[in-house]
Amino acid sequence: MAARHPYQRGDVVLVQFPFSGLGGSKDRPAVVVSTDIYHDDWDELLVAAITSRPPRTTRATDCPLTDWKTAGLHQPSWMRCHVATVQRTLLIRKLGTLTANDLQNVERCLRKSLGF
Secondary structure, eight states: OOOOOSOOTTEEEEEEEEOTTSSOEEEEEEEEOOOHHHHHHOSEEEEEEEESSOOSSOOTTOEEETTTTTTTOSSOEEEEEEEEEEEGGGEEEEEEEOOHHHHHHHHHHHHHHHTO
8 A cells, every 4th residue: 555645636747748759757736536446556656747838729529727826826827637646745746736726627628638
């Protein structure tokens, strides 16, 4: 059983987010999308990338964060369905937490992206 950590689904964290080509990482905000049940068994989290760059084209899987200030972000931001598994040790700090409305919208976009 993994050691319990303080992060929960909907937390916005600063994390060393891995590049998809496995050629490095970048410190960036991300939203925790894994659950306590997952956290009970693994010393890692599933996170989805957050960007402040507006999408060039509208995608059904891009999710604007309406309450970005409450989430601890400094400018308007979007959750992109770029999901990664990161070890807890790669988390730099917690920035904030999504509001219930933003979390529902993120979950809706993730369902569209993952097909469930």
